Amino acid sequence: MLNADLHCHSSVSDGTLTPEAVAERARRNGVDLWALTDHDEVGGQARARAAAAQHGMGYLTGSEISVTFIHQTVHIVGLGFDADDASLVHGLAHTRGGRERRARDMAAGLARAGIPDAYEGALKFVGNPDLISRTHFARYLVEAGFCSDTHEVFRRYLTEGKPGYVEHRWATLSDALKWITGAGGVAVIAHPGRYDFTPNEEFALFTEFKALGGQGVEVVTGSHTQAEYLKYADMAQEFGLLASRGSDFHDPAESHTDLGTLPPLPKQLNPVWEALEHRIHRP
Ligand code: AMP
Ligand code: MN
Ligand code: MN
Ligand code: MN
Secondary structure, eight states, X not given: OOOEEOOBOOTTTTOSSOHHHHHHHHHHTXXXXXXXXOBTOOTTHHHHHHHHHHTTOEEOOEEEEEEEETTEXXXXXXXXXXXXXXXXXHHHHHHHHTHHHHXXXXXXHHHHTTOXXXXXXXXXXXXXXXXXXXXXHHHHHHHTTSOSSHHHHIIIIISTTSTTOOOOOOBOHHHHHHHHHHTTOEEEEOOGGGSXXXXXXXXXXXXXXXXXXXXXXXXXXXXXXXXXXXXXXXXHHHHTOEEEEXXXXXXXXXXXXOTTOSOOOOTTSOBHHHHTGGGOBOO
């Protein structure tokens, strides 16, 4: 099987490695087709594509867009788009725009819980000043000794109802899909198993996504259990969606799934990369 890894992050969003270092690690792990999917950003795409070419890997452009759907944050991965498309670039810039204010509010919440100067602390971990995320706060709280790992920080401080959590309105599903498909790309629902939807809400997400021109779903991802591979393989077939595979790698120590190491897609599914053949940059 082609070893495709179509979901991961660099220091252009909340990963810790440069796009070049992610490319090198992907290749070393046997990846044949790669996409760097930084959150709400395409700033690393030219570097990623050049690095992929240098290592003899196929490359698809990528980004993971933050969307609000029924009061929850849903991630939509765009693949194979034109990274210079004006409406995509503008839409992503607008989506990133609220992060600064949100980060200041998160820091205020953390200060009330006895953790001072978290904004300044998080900034030390930020690779792209435009993209401060909860992950950067998590790394700071570990460094400052409040928690022993980033998962604990999320559990105790950064998820709904916790002191550093701030309600935020991201892009609409409709806008995210317009930006991706308008730029010639394919939209994929990222890690559906991670959301807290009821079965009816999840059905609404898939139905609306499909109606808006969405074409794919991540089935095999670092965020899914084996049982979820099977569940979302069924959902892909039920909704006539293409299937994607991606580690969601962020950092060698933090991420439990390394680049290119996931099991293959279940055989009955249609891989999203077969529909994106014409969009693959070949070395
Ligand atoms: P943000 O876009 O600022 O809300 O940050 C979301 C990012 O936080 C995700 O893309 C993950 O990288 C990370 N994240 C979310 N939940 C957790 C968790 N429970 N443990 C570790 N990292 C998490
Ligand atoms: Mn992330
Ligand atoms: Mn995600
Ligand atoms: Mn991700």
